[in-house]
Amino acid sequence: xxxxxxxxxxxxxxxxxxxxTDVIYxxxxxxxxxxxxxxxxxxxxxxxKVRGSYYKMSRLTDExxxxxxxxCSAGNHAQGVALSAQKNGIKAVICLPDGxxxxxxxxxxxxxxxxxxxxxxxxxxxxxxxxxxxxxGYTFIHPFDDExxxxxxxxxxxxxxxxxxxLDAVIVPIGGGGLISGIAYTLKxxxxxxxxxxxQAAGAPSMLKSLDDGxxxxxxxxxxxxxxxxxxxPGNLTYEICKKYVDKIVTVSDDEISAAILALMEQHKLVTxxxxxxxxxxxxFGKLDLEGKKTVCLLSGGNIDVTxxxxxxxxxxxxxxRTCQLMIELVDKPGQLKNVSRIIxxxxxxxxxxxxxxxxxxxxVNGCYLRITLETRNYEHIAEIxxxxxxxxxxxx
Numbered sequence: 032x033x034x035x036x037x038x039x040x041x042x043x044x045x046x047x048x049x050x051x052t053d054v055i056y057x058x059x060x061x062x063x064x065x066x067x068x069x070x071x072x073x074x075x076x077x078x079x080k081v082r083g084s085y086y087k088m089s090r091l092t093d094e095x096x097x098x099x100x101x102x103c104s105a106g107n108h109a110q111g112v113a114l115s116a117q118k119n120g121i122k123a124v125i126c127l128p129d130g131x132x133x134x135x136x137x138x139x140x141x142x143x144x145x146x147x148x149x150x151x152x153x154x155x156x157x158x159x160x161x162x163x164x165x166x167x168g169y170t171f172i173h174p175f176d177d178e179x180x181x182x183x184x185x186x187x188x189x190x191x192x193x194x195x196x197x198l199d200a201v202i203v204p205i206g207g208g209g210l211i212s213g214i215a216y217t218l219k220x221x222x223x224x225x226x227x228x229x230x231q232a233a234g235a236p237s238m239l240k241s242l243d244d245g246x247x248x249x250x251x252x253x254x255x256x257x258x259x260x261x262x263x264x265p266g267n268l269t270y271e272i273c274k275k276y277v278d279k280i281v282t283v284s285d286d287e288i289s290a291a292i293l294a295l296m297e298q299h300k301l302v303t304x305x306x307x308x309x310x311x312x313x314x315x316f317g318k319l320d321l322e323g324k325k326t327v328c329l330l331s332g333g334n335i336d337v338t339x340x341x342x343x344x345x346x347x348x349x350x351x352x353r354t355c356q357l358m359i360e361l362v363d364k365p366g367q368l369k370n371v372s373r374i375i376x377x378x379x380x381x382x383x384x385x386x387x388x389x390x391x392x393x394x395x396v397n398g399c400y401l402r403i404t405l406e407t408r409n410y411e412h413i414a415e416i417x418x419x420x421x422x423x424x425x426x427x428x
Contacts, residue, residue: 033272037182038217041086042189048085048118049186050074054194054327059298061315065325067195068295068311069187072303072333076110076138078259079210079331080174083183084111087172088119090179096121101169103127103160105153105206105258106135107306107332108174113142124169126160128152131258132336152253153206154263175209176266185213191327192221199324200226202310204331205238205280206260208269214329215276228319229273229280230309232257232288238265238273239280256285256343257305259332281319283312286350291315292335293347304335305343352410354383356402357417360426363389363399371401374419381406400428 055068071079088100099122102112109125116123123144127136128151140146147163149156164171173180187210191198201218203211215227231239232255241248241264249264265273273280283291288305291312295301303311310328313319335343348354361367368387375382386402407413417427 033178033181033212033216033268035217035220037178038185038189038213041082041179041182042186044086044089045082045183045186048075049082051190054191055299057299057328060294060311064314064321066314066321067325067327068299068301069191069327069329070301071187072301072307072330076107076114077332077334078107078111078307079184079187080104080107080111081114082111082186083177083180083209083213084108084172085115085118086183087177087179088112088115088121091170095170099123099169100172101126101160101164101167102172102174103153103156104174105156105261106131106139107259107334109135109139109144109146110142110334112172113139113144117143124163126156126163128156132334133338134336135334138334152261152263154249173266175207175212176268177209178268181209181213181216181268181272183213184210185217187329188214188217188221192218195325195327197325198222198225198327200228200321200326201329202228202230202313202319202326203329204257204260204306204309205229205231205273206235206262206306208238208265208273210329210331211277212269212272216272219276226278226324227276228313229277230313230318231280231282232260232305232309233282233284235261235263236282237262238270239282241265241270242274242280255288255305256339257288257309259304259306259334260309279319281313283309283316283318286346287312287316289343289346290350291347292343293351293353295330296344301330302333302335303330304332307332352407352413354404355407355413355416356404357420358428359401359403359420360428361399361401368401370423371403371420371425374423375403375405375416378412378416378419379408380412380416
């Protein structure tokens with residue numbers, strides 16, 4: 032059974048290994064809320080996962096260590112296991128889904144682990160790891176469904192109680208459920224008044240669906256930019272702990288996650304991966320009642336693939352009203368483009384691309400279309416620009 036003693040033992044075992052990450056006040060992320068950020072994205076290896084993996088490895092017998100360890104991961108657990116194995120002089124084999132960000136794959140290799148890429152998602156990597164464990168005799172280090180791993184993740188809750196003594200709520204990402212299980216168990220045992228909220232990606236709501244249906248279920252597929260929480264099936268242990276200790280679970284869309292990543296970069300100079308930004312997305316888009324509650328959003332990781340960062344930023348800009356695309360129907364005569372540009376400029380918009388095309392068959396012979404992309408402040412600014420264009424006589428499509 033998971034016990035508080037085990038969490039405290041984990042805290043002692045990790046005191047010279049992991050960072051006690053800072054808690055940062057973040058009032059601008061959502062007006063009217065008391066939001067704080069627990070910056071596990073700045074943890075060694077770039078995520079909280081090293082806590083559970085290192086503590087689990089410290090508890091292995093000499094015989095288990097001698098056999099070497101194997102793990103499966105969407106990326107962050109891989110790095111935690113690889114680093115922990117390196118520090119303990121243990122051979123490590125890591126099964127990763129072939130779609131894992133290159134940055135995570137290369138980081139795992141840099142810690143000395145042998146990487147085995149598996150076609151599919153996390154759950155496919157899990158099956159491969161179990162197969163190799165049975166074939167080669169490795170010791171399996173589960174990413175979430177293990178009492179010692181959960182106890183290691185629970186050390187975050189001990190830090191939170193010390194750093195924010197009057198904490199009212201914490202928002203935690205959920206993939207397989209190891210992180211929220213450790214935090215929820217520890218907080219609810221030491222301070223039952225604290226609300227523990229979980230967040231999943233809308234494209235991978237395995238824990239939420241399982242709890243709603245009253246039994247563990249496996250999703251047929253998962254699809255989300257938050258690769259760190261793209262898990263088809265929650266764990267047996269984590270399911271039971273979440274059922275008992277977690278107050279509520281909500282979901283956020285990929286567009287909302289992108290907007291949260293952008294807000295964290297702009298306002299707090301913090302880079303998070305999709306999974307790390309889901310608690311902030313839940314707060315920003317009103318998925319939870321947080322009014323009057325001193326709330327910590329747990330930024331679980333910062334290992335975002337830089338090759339998709341520009342795409343994420345673009346989606347975040349669109350989602351938050353910072354960019355806008357307009358289709359304007361014009362009469363093809365001199366001065367039309369000048370008038371459109373003047374209206375936008377007078378209202379403080381910035382045109383970044385223009386595409387002019389003649390009307391299609393069946394349209395007015397003198398008609399044409401103007402497709403414009405512009406930078407804006409927010410949705411209110413977009414509405415103001417659209418109204419001015421319509422009031423001038425332009426037709427928006």
